Amino acid sequence: MTGGRRSVEEHVEHVAALLASLRTRPAVRVPLARALNRVLAEPIYAPIDLPAFRNSQMDGYAVDAAAVATVPVTLPVRGVLAAGDGNSVHEAGTARKIMTGAPIPDGADAVVPVEDTDSSVDGGTATVTVHRSVGAGTYVRERGSDIAAGAELLPAGQLIAARHIAALAAVGVTAVPVRALPQVAVISTGSELVVGGTDLGPGKIFNSNGPALAASALANGADVVSVDHSDDDAEEFAAKIAHAASVAEVVFTSGGVSQGDFEVVKDVLGPRGGEFVSVAMQPGGPQGTAIVDGVPVLAFPGNPVSALVSFEMFARPLLRAAAGLPPIDPVMLPLTADLTSVAGKRQFFRGRRDGDGVTVVSGPGSHLIAGMSGADVLLDVAADTTSLRAGDLVKALPL
Ligand code: AMP
Ligand code: MG
Secondary structure, three states: OEEEEEOHHHHHHHHHHHOHHHHOOOEEEEEHHHOOOOEEOOOEEOOOOEOOOOEEOOOEEEEOHHHHOOOOEEEEEEEEEOOOOOOOEOOOOOEEEEOOOOEOOEOOOEEEEHHHEEEEEEOOEEEEEEOOOOOOOOOEEOOOOOEOOOOEEEOOOOEOOHHHHHHHHHOOOOEEEEEOOOEEEEEEEOOOEEOOOOOOOOOOEEOOHHHHHHHHHHHOOOEEEEEEEEOOOHHHHHHHHHHHHHHOOEEEEEOOOOOOOOOHHHHHHHHHOOEEEEEOEEOOOEEEEEEEOOEEEEEEOOOHHHHHHHHHHHHHHHHHHHHOOOOOOOEEEEEOOOEEOOOOOEEEEEEEEEOOEEEEOOOOOOOOHHHHOOOOEEEEEOOOOOEEOOOOEEEEEEO
16 A cells, blocks of 8 residues: 555554564573673573571671670670671570671570770780670671572562672572563664764764664663665565564664655665555654565664654553563653644654653754754654643653
């Protein structure tokens, strides 16, 4: 189908159906060092008690509380326990010097901090005088008091941050099952495009959609497996889309979908069952979808703001859901100034949070990508709204 008209909601639904296969993610095991920012596919149960053994919370003296019930009291010292030492046995009425993390001797039940003692060595006999009583359990970290072996440490769906890595490492977990990342390929089209770092020839522009769509995919939990560019040449594009479909689960293209003479994406994918439609939104009106060798393709328009707005509206929610990341919900913010919007199209303005409100930061042109870089929200103005006043609440989609 070519030339159809759709509402944004209809196209969202259409794309969701096309990308339905992304929703069932297999689990893959990754080493802990690669687990940051991944999403757990299964709950993790503690394989051991944490702490794994009773140990001292202080540098001090391991005692039995009964021996220090009346103070001051002087006790013989039976050696020193360092962190990393093995088990030992306590003799009632004695003390053992103990370091933080060292195992509490069997039979001892409290630690007197070194600050509450004086030690002396008299004729080869070491003693410690305790100035303050401690109850049983004082400064003892009991085995399993943080988490018991078998208890759930982290739930399925947990987005792994540094603190989760800490907990996993602490119980000796070295690899975790995480959701496989959706594999994305990006193809930008346009014979005018050159890659940054080279000189711009006459009529040429630097390719910004390729890097932008790749970064957008990465930022939303995807693995970008291919980033390519095609001139407006049907044969070249056909070869590149076939390659992209062979390595990715979803392909995003930019450019070549509107009403010009050189619409390579539409020309190649249209005859192969692709649908090229006009969505009632601005920017981002011309949109295409196709399936190439079983792989869904979202064909976004080439204007840089249109390409990014298209990604945010149609691809971001689905990629995040596939990756197990939480949705990014719109918020209602008051406008700092009046706003007018064209009738009949849902318009997306580039806005920036400004105190408690939001300010439009760029003109309406969909080529204004430097302007968009100053935005942190898209203002989503309904098709039938033509004007809003300063102070009116507007729907703002965080970028
Ligand atoms: P198109 O949708 O191919 O007609 O492109 C619309 C406008 O976006 C034109 O001004 C293109 O030069 C520009 N454009 C297309 N692709 C890119 C890209 N990858 N990076 C920057 N600008 C682009
Ligand atoms: Mg083009």
